[in-house]
Amino acid sequence: MPDTDDILLSMKDLCIEGRTDEEWLDIVKGVDLELRKGEVLGLIGESGAGKSTIGLAAMGFARDGCRISGGEITFDGIDMRKAGEATKRRLRGRRIAYVAQSAAASFNPAHKLIDQYSEGPVKHGVMSRDEAESDATDLYRRMQLPDPDSIGFRFPHQVSGGQLQRAMTAMAMACRPDLIIFDEPTTALDVTTQIEVLAAIRDIVEQFDTAALYITHDLAVVAQMADRIKVLLKGEEVEESDTRSMLANPTQDYTKSLWAVRTHARLEQPPVGEGRPVLSIRNVTAGYGSVDVLKDVSFDIHPRRTVAVVGESGSGKSTTARVITGLLPPRRGEVLFNGEALPPDFRRRSRDQLRQAQMIYQMADTALNPKLKIRELVGRPAQMYLGLRGKALEERIRELLSLIEMDPDDYIDRLPSELSGGQKQRIGIARALAAEPQFIICDEVTSALDQLVAEGILKLLDRLQGEFDLAFMFITHDLATVKAIADEVVVMKDGVVVEKGPKSEMFQPPHDPYTELLLSSVPEMDPDWLTGLLKARATAADG
Amino acid sequence: MSHIVNMILKRIALGILTLFVVSLIIFLATELLPGNFAQEILGQSATPETVAALRRQLGLDQPMHVRYAIWLTDVLRGDFGESLANGMAVSELIGRRLGNTLYLALYAAAIAVPLSLALGILAALLRNSFFDRFANASALTSISFPEFFVAYILIFLLAGAGGAFPSMANFRGDPSFGEFLYRAFLPALTLTLVVTAHMMRMTRAAIINLLASPYIEMAHLKGMNPMRVIVKHALPNALAPIINVIALNLAYLITGVVVVEVVFVYPGLGQLMVDSVAARDMPVVQGVALVFAAAYVFLNLAADVLATLSNPRLVHGR
Known part of the structure; x- marks a missing residue:
């Protein structure tokens, strides 16, 4: 065990405040943290736990509207709270580097990757421009990027998300820093891409013996990456211990509840034999411009059943939803509703046909008009489709709010901005229910939410399905969600249905090779999972 | 790069179309201006006959669309005509x-x-x-x-x-x-x-x-x-x-x-x-x-x- 002289970063009683309107609120409330040289500490918690804020504070940085209000931050003997801007600038990028959540947004769109790579080492006087360029190529190769010699000369928009994330890790490594802050580096990636990035990050951190703060909300991911884990809740530490003992026996209730989230699963409804499906997609081919995004897609959705449509970004899941709702008329094929063909273009559908199929969106934030009160948001469809007025409408809105477990007296006159993410998503659900549909498309409705909140939404949808005989089409890229909610599963890849069937079959071998890849890529809460998986895949590739 | 060249060509064509429309508007607007150049030159004492003669000499008696066509074809050849006031080439x-x-x-x-x-x-x-x-x-x-x-x-x-x-x-x-x-x-x-x-x-x-x-x-x-x-x-x-x-x-x-x-x-x-x-x-x-x-x-x-x-x-x- 290394002694205390090895301590690289320490925080004592760190307090950070954030400004809302005229008030300063506590975001981080007295957190202690110690990180030794070459060690990886996982910071885990839900949104609002203060993880990113703590990560940035390690660099002596506070976002606009935030301020470090108390405590000590010491990096290698330097007091980061007292250090001047110039001192901090010399440390940033050179001795402490940062890897952001979205590489696509954090690379400057105006400059080539290699220019952005070289900027740090050249400006910090670590290397000449030529040295930086050849070093970049070397790191790109170690990060297993394709065409390491030429990829640096591309602009960010010319490189895929997973590659950008690796290029950003390489950029953080440019000055060979002592510490890297990884702020949710794989959250925006598909599972199969995530694996590559995780493996690359772990390799390079080990090769250079770099210390890291690894920030994430995903336990299974942090289990692969960290030596120790610290659990945070609302700006306070819940507990901390080394990864294996934390996974084996968490002591605090909150940690246990985080561990338990993934266990919710509903009983699979038996497959429907001969009954008529609510919705039937038949041989649909559709696309934009001259490109076919969907190729000969067919599947059925039966009453009171949930069909999960699974696939990575670009697989055609959302395009399928656009075809069903009539936003994108297909080139070939048709959509049947209760056995009757729907007009391809929504403008030609009757009001009743429109009413029967509703949608709930991924980003409740952008799907709710910020200027309308809950009363109007939920009341509008009831008024428009069902002709409710006055007192009847008021009662219906209150009933809907009670259904989604929100107190009508408290919420009916609020604006969306006054609600939490989970509450906004509940309003999205109430709005869909207000039309009294038979069929609802849920487009990644839980992927922007924390696990515990997402759990609540899934349970609510489950209950509503039973009460109102609803059929759900559940679009998701998250197999844990599929396990939790689906009766049947449709796996899509590149616009083609590669496998479909009841959930129990889908999670039992034999699988289609792509389904197998998807399933095996979902991180598990076993610290040896990634190592084992990479070994198994390497063996398979050799053999 | 080819789509940039394409875009530029498209914009130039659109610019020329705009200029054509503008030339039409300019011509119509000047037609709508009150006053009569021949009268202006010859003064209040001129007889209607002399005014008419001057108008004929300057081509102002032709119908509007004919004069527009003549003006436009001249402009396309780089000839903006002559100043009515002093006879100098407008260009x-x-x-x-x-x-x-x-x-x-x-x-x-x-x-x-x-x-x-x-x-x-x-x-x-x-x-x-x-x-x-x-x-x-x-x-x-x-x-x-x-x-x-x-x-x-x-x-x-x-x-x-x-x-x-x-x-x-x-x-x-x-x-x-x-x-x-x-x-x-x-x-x-x-x-x-x-x-x-x-x-x-x-x-x-x-x-x-x-x-x-x-x-x-x-x-x-x-x-x-x-x-x-x-x-x-x-x-x-x-x-x-x-x-x-x-x-x-x-x-x-x-x-x-x-x-x-x-x-x-x-x-x-x-x-x-x-x-x-x-x-x-x-x-x-x-x-x-x-x-x-x-x-x-x-x-x-x-x-x-x-x-x-x-x-x-x-x-x-x-």
Whole structure:
């Protein structure tokens, strides 16, 4: 065990405040943290736990509207709270580097990757421009990027998300820093891409013996990456211990509840034999411009059943939803509703046909008009489709709010901005229910939410399905969600249905090779999972 | 690259179409002006016969569409016709004045564009500081006063008793370059004060708009200094709106400076236009208006092309 002289970063009683309107609120409330040289500490918690804020504070940085209000931050003997801007600038990028959540947004769109790579080492006087360029190529190769010699000369928009994330890790490594802050580096990636990035990050951190703060909300991911884990809740530490003992026996209730989230699963409804499906997609081919995004897609959705449509970004899941709702008329094929063909273009559908199929969106934030009160948001469809007025409408809105477990007296006159993410998503659900549909498309409705909140939404949808005989089409890229909610599963890849069937079959071998890849890529809460998986895949590739 | 060339060709074709429509509007508008040139020349005492004879001689008795067709085909051959007032070729009249106008516009732009970019960048860097507020307030003040007022204030301050610069910019013949810079200094300064505010504020706003972007935070976290973050990381992404505002202001410098020209007795296109309207000298009015329209079309085209070139996502495909 290394002694205390090895301590690289320490925080004592760190307090950070954030400004809302005229008030300063506590975001981080007295957190202690110690990180030794070459060690990886996982910071885990839900949104609002203060993880990113703590990560940035390690660099002596506070976002606009935030301020470090108390405590000590010491990096290698330097007091980061007292250090001047110039001192901090010399440390940033050179001795402490940062890897952001979205590489696509954090690379400057105006400059080539290699220019952005070289900027740090050249400006910090670590290397000449030529040295930086050849070093970049070397790191790109170690990060297993394709065409390491030429990829640096591309602009960010010319490189895929997973590659950008690796290029950003390489950029953080440019000055060979002592510490890297990884702020949710794989959250925006598909599972199969995530694996590559995780493996690359772990390799390079080990090769250079770099210390890291690894920030994430995903336990299974942090289990692969960290030596120790610290659990945070609302700006306070819940507990901390080394990864294996934390996974084996968490002591605090909150940690246990985080561990338990993934266990919710509903009983699979038996497959429907001969009954008529609510919705039937038949041989649909559709696309934009001259490109076919969907190729000969067919599947059925039966009453009171949930069909999960699974696939990575670009697989055609959302395009399928656009075809069903009539936003994108297909080139070939048709959509049947209760056995009757729907007009391809929504403008030609009757009001009743429109009413029967509703949608709930991924980003409740952008799907709710910020200027309308809950009363109007939920009341509008009831008024428009069902002709409710006055007192009847008021009662219906209150009933809907009670259904989604929100107190009508408290919420009916609020604006969306006054609600939490989970509450906004509940309003999205109430709005869909207000039309009294038979069929609802849920487009990644839980992927922007924390696990515990997402759990609540899934349970609510489950209950509503039973009460109102609803059929759900559940679009998701998250197999844990599929396990939790689906009766049947449709796996899509590149616009083609590669496998479909009841959930129990889908999670039992034999699988289609792509389904197998998807399933095996979902991180598990076993610290040896990634190592084992990479070994198994390497063996398979050799053999 | 080919789609850029395609876009430019498309825009040029559209520009030519615009010019054609503008020529039609100009022609119709001059037709609608009250007054009769032959009557104007011959005076109140002329008999109807002599007026009719002069109209026939000038071709004014032809129907409108015939005259438009003749005018347009002549213009396409580079012949803008002859001034009704003094018989000089319109192209020669315009040519001389256009040179003067362009010189003055370039003079003003050479001061105003770098100045407003620099002020805008500094204001963004030192946002909400005293400098920022002061620069904004003075820019807004200078744009809020009418141009002639700014001009007279400058004359009072810089050309009055003991002032160093001439209040009249009317030079004859070919002045030397130094002489031109000296004589045209006050009009150029007036125009600078009028256009700087707009460009400076857009530069500041376009940059500040980007400062919350993750890539700006990233630049800070790489330890770059604030000036470099603004100039190297924010500015390249803010170019499109800035270029468009610069183009609009350059167009204004060419076409909108009549008042300033009158105050300083500067022999530019604007004065020629005003004089010709007063004299009902339609060929000249039409010619000048067409030149103004062409300047607008060209500058907007140039702005679109430059703004496109400033965006790597449009220049380099996936």
